[in-house]
Amino acid sequence: MAKSILVTGCAGFIGSNFVKTFRTKFPKVEIVGIDDFSTGRREALDSTITFYEGSIVDTALLEKIFSRHKPEYVFHFAARPRVAYSIEHPVETTTNNIDGTVALLAASRDHTIKRFIYSSSSSVYGPRKELPMREKDIANPISPYAFQKYAGERFAKMASDYFGFDTVSLRYFNVFGPGQYGDSAYSTVISAWLEAAIFPERKKGYIEGNGKQAKDMCFVDNVVAANIAAMTSKRDFKGDVFNVAHAKPISINDIKKQIETLTNTKLVLEKRPPRAGDVRFSLADISKAKRALGFKPNTDFTQCLKKTIAWHESRKNQKQS
Numbered sequence: 001m002a003k004s005i006l007v008t009g010c011a012g013f014i015g016s017n018f019v020k021t022f023r024t025k026f027p028k029v030e031i032v033g034i035d036d037f038s039t040g041r042r043e044a045l046d047s048t049i050t051f052y053e054g055s056i057v058d059t060a061l062l063e064k065i066f067s068r069h070k071p072e073y074v075f076h077f078a079a080r081p082r083v084a085y086s087i088e089h090p091v092e093t094t095t096n097n098i099d100g101t102v103a104l105l106a107a108s109r110d111h112t113i114k115r116f117i118y119s120s121s122s123s124v125y126g127p128r129k130e131l132p133m134r135e136k137d138i139a140n141p142i143s144p145y146a147f148q149k150y151a152g153e154r155f156a157k158m159a160s161d162y163f164g165f166d167t168v169s170l171r172y173f174n175v176f177g178p179g180q181y182g183d184s185a186y187s188t189v190i191s192a193w194l195e196a197a198i199f200p201e202r203k204k205g206y207i208e209g210n211g212k213q214a215k216d217m218c219f220v221d222n223v224v225a226a227n228i229a230a231m232t233s234k235r236d237f238k239g240d241v242f243n244v245a246h247a248k249p250i251s252i253n254d255i256k257k258q259i260e261t262l263t264n265t266k267l268v269l270e271k272r273p274p275r276a277g278d279v280r281f282s283l284a285d286i287s288k289a290k291r292a293l294g295f296k297p298n299t300d301f302t303q304c305l306k307k308t309i310a311w312h313e314s315r316k317n318q319k320q321s
Contacts, residue, residue: 011040157239
């Protein structure tokens with residue numbers, strides 16, 4: 001087992017969930033984290049990790065971290081997420097999502113890590129007439145964010161070819177779960193609507209398009225499990241790519257109905273036009289991840305949604321106490 005790992009974006013939604021689970025499974029491993037709080041939150045930081053506040057594009061800071069802690073595995077969660085945000089802020093998101101990834105790969109080369117686990121996105125596929133989406137399909141990114149994530153995959157593959165360490169890319173499909181706040185530009189439909197349902201004084205909900213678009217959702221615990229499986233696997237991935245999802249699409253309208261039923265709240269949503277760059281229908285083939293990673297996701301959407309709602313309601317109870 002590794003002596004030390006580096007987790008970028010450790011105060012973010014996925015990164016903080018990962019740290020919590022990893023600490024439970026591997027209590028003796030040193031966890032080093034980096035986050036600039038552009039999307040992460042200080043209250044999400046695990047007090048047991050060694051933390052550095054800063055950006056992944058700060059090469060001097062990366063050199064300090066790698067030299068001091070010598071991480072054997074790098075889990076790269078840090079990103080400026082969301083398609084819409086990347087369209088509005090192409091320079092900022094490109095700097096962080098591409099330059100930052102390359103800086104991490106270069107530092108990993110200089111300090112001889114074992115494996116680099118890269119967080120990619122289903123958005124790299126673009127719109128598809130034929131579903132499900134398979135890793136062998138030709139990428140067709142239609143937004144800056146999608147292109148940035150695909151570029152990260154390619155750089156990771158090249159690093160595996162030329163830099164002397166193993167890499168693997170995980171393509172997440174529409175991640176949701178506890179720890180995902182709904183009051184920012186980065187929020188997804190589930191977190192945004194739960195924010196509107198549970199904190200109506202703070203957040204007004206909206207729906208883009210007619211709600212018939214259907215998404216393959218993925219509970220955050222499944223993403224965490226895929227990352228740990230990618231680390232512990234004894235195979236050489238050599239830059240390979242894997243879908244991480246439920247392989248069960250659900251329409252936005254159905255998500256709305258379930259949220260209303262489970263929260264006993266009627267969502268009054270502002271109607272907006274379809275979002276630019278959005279992929280209306282997604283469905284993953286996860287057979288490759290099942291074979292190679294032993295990926296066995298919890299695909300009970302209602303059960304996962306209940307856990308997510310419970311976390312949001314706990315926030316409300318904390319506020320009132």
